[in-house]
Amino acid sequence: xxxxxxxxxxxxxxxxxxxxxxxxxxxxxxxxxxxxxxxxxxxxxxxxxxxxxxxxxxxxxxxxxxxxxxxxxxxxxxxxxxxxxxxxxxxxxxxxxxxxxxxxxxxxxxxxxxxxxxxxxxxxxxxxxxxxxxxxxxxxxxxxxxxxxxxxxxxxxxxxxxxxxxxxxxxxxxxxxxxxxxxxxxxxxxxxxxxxxxxxxxxxxxxxxxxxxxxxxxxxxxxxxxxxxxxxxxxxxxxxxxxxxxxxxxxxxxxxxxxxxxxxxxxxxxxxxxxxxxxxxxxxxxxxxxxxxxxxxxxxxxxxxxxxxxxxxxxxxxxxxxxxxxxxxxxxxxxxxxxxxxxxxxxxxxxxxxxxxxxxxxxxxxxxxxxx
Numbered sequence: 528x529x530x531x532x533x534x535x536x537x538x539x540x541x542x543x544x545x546x547x548x549x550x551x552x553x554x555x556x557x558x559x560x561x562x563x564x565x566x567x568x569x570x571x572x573x574x575x576x577x578x579x580x581x582x583x584x585x586x587x588x589x590x591x592x593x594x595x596x597x598x599x600x601x602x603x604x605x606x607x608x609x610x611x612x613x614x615x616x617x618x619x620x621x622x623x624x625x626x627x628x629x630x631x632x633x634x635x636x637x638x639x640x641x642x643x644x645x646x647x648x649x650x651x652x653x654x655x656x657x658x659x660x661x662x663x664x665x666x667x668x669x670x671x672x673x674x675x676x677x678x679x680x681x682x683x684x685x686x687x688x689x690x691x692x693x694x695x696x697x698x699x700x701x702x703x704x705x706x707x708x709x710x711x712x713x714x715x716x717x718x719x720x721x722x723x724x725x726x727x728x729x730x731x732x733x734x735x736x737x738x739x740x741x742x743x744x745x746x747x748x749x750x751x752x753x754x755x756x757x758x759x760x761x762x763x764x765x766x767x768x769x770x771x772x773x774x775x776x777x778x779x780x781x782x783x784x785x786x787x788x789x790x791x792x793x794x795x796x797x798x799x800x801x802x803x804x805x806x807x808x809x810x811x812x813x814x815x816x817x818x819x820x821x822x823x824x825x826x827x828x829x830x831x832x833x834x835x836x837x838x839x840x841x842x843x844x845x846x847x848x849x850x851x852x853x854x855x856x857x858x859x860x861x862x863x864x865x866x867x868x869x870x871x872x873x874x875x876x877x878x879x880x881x882x883x884x885x886x887x888x889x890x891x892x893x894x895x896x897x898x899x
Contacts, residue, residue, distance in 0.1 A: 575722065602880055611642075617857040619782055619812045649678035650684045658691035664856070665697050668778050669705040669712035703867060710854040711869070714777035716785060718825065720744050720770060721846055721872060723789055724752035725836065726762045736760065737837050739789070739804045739830035743768035764827030771825045775813055781854035784810040786866060787825060787846055791838040794845035794871040796856075802835035804844070810852075839874070843887070846872035 613629035638647035643658035658676040665671050674694030681687040698706040705712050707846030716760075720742060727737045740762040742750040753765035764770075775785065776883035786808040809827045814820070830836055849866035853859055861867055879888035 548607050550739075553771075555717070559583070598868055613663065614732050614856040617781070617855055631761045633782065643676050645676065645688055645690050647688050648681075649688050652678050652680055652686045654678040656688070658688070658694065658817065660694060661692050661696045665708035666859070668710060669697070669708040671695050671697060671708035697869045703862060704869075710779035710781065710856065710858045711777055711783070711850055711852075711860045711867070714775065716777075716786060716848055716870070717774040719748075719772045720750050721787070722750040723802070723830075724750075724762075724841055725877070726760075727753070728760050729759065733841075734842065736833040737840060738762050738833055739762055739836045739839070741770040741805070741827040741837055743770065743827065744772075759860075761829050761831055764829055768827055769824035770807060770827050773809060773821055773822050773825055774819050776817060777813060778816055779854045779856070779858075780813055780816050781852055781858075781860065782810070783850050783852035784808055785822065786849045788849070789844060789846055789874070791835055791842060792845040793843075794873045797845065797847070797871065801844075802832060802838065804832065804836055805830050806889065843876040843879075844874045848872070 535774055541747050567719045581872075598785075605898070613631070615629070616627065631639075635729070638644055641663075642660070643656045644660075645658075649656075655675055655677055657673040659666050659673050661671070667673065672695040674691040676688045677690045678686045679689045697708040701707045703712070712854075721743045723739045724742045725737050725739055727735050729735050738760050739766045740753060742752055743765045745751050751765075753763065753768075755762055757763075771787075773785070775783070777783075786806060788806040789804040790797075790801045791804065792798060807828050809823045809825055811820075811822045813822075848870040849868050851861045851866045879885060882888070
């Protein structure tokens, strides 16, 4: 209880009630322990034994304690970053290497410097800074881009960051590819040679067995078929040569296995039943994001399915680029546990080399620059 000791003093409870009572006599205002608290009565200070009590009934008020010192609550970085975590670290070969602890951004948990949040304090009025209202995991990946924010006047002594403008966030309807803004959603895998070699054995024309084997690049950079020492299938690749050199540029770092599969079918409508002429892979640690890096060469290969090769020669096909791995931020790179197909290169039917004006030969080729 609180006792008003001076005439016409506003007698308010310690709970800062909405209305106060003015009087020329000392008053006692009683508040019970209910939640929310309630007035239980008002009586004069000289009647503390309960006599001469003025009963106001049980009036309920919406009250908040204001004279209780606030707890000294510090920012909880763990709780804050649970919703927008800092990157973890996973090392080479997919290992869960703890690595160095993530560097906390400057500022506070509520106003970290790296995000430049609207309404957070700034000092240099008119300064422009990059801002990002999304998750750190998506920042500058794929089609996602930072916006810009300006330090605007707030009061006589300080400024506040204004609205973040011009940013691009992930498309929530997209799971893979550039608009998803995940690791490995924007870049290029360059394969310097994608040309297969076809060798037909025996007579029979269009019914003769045909096999595929990898070409190799000569000193002038031209694709060549390997020299065969036997007329017996399957053919052998050129000894001591690789199928192709390759280079990767991608928007995140990590351990990636890249594979190139030559398949018979339609690149614009690929089917699970499309057969595979050949498939070769390379794997390495990609250490610097958005920097072109040479990967180990794709090895030479020899096909073993003449029926699939015949289909490819007669109808054309596609080169399928896939990746599976783990980013340095411990994000799995796959498609529901399967290799993620990020690009397809169209191959013409063999007859297009003789008659390139055929309708089916339009917009087909075997270029190996796989943009994604």
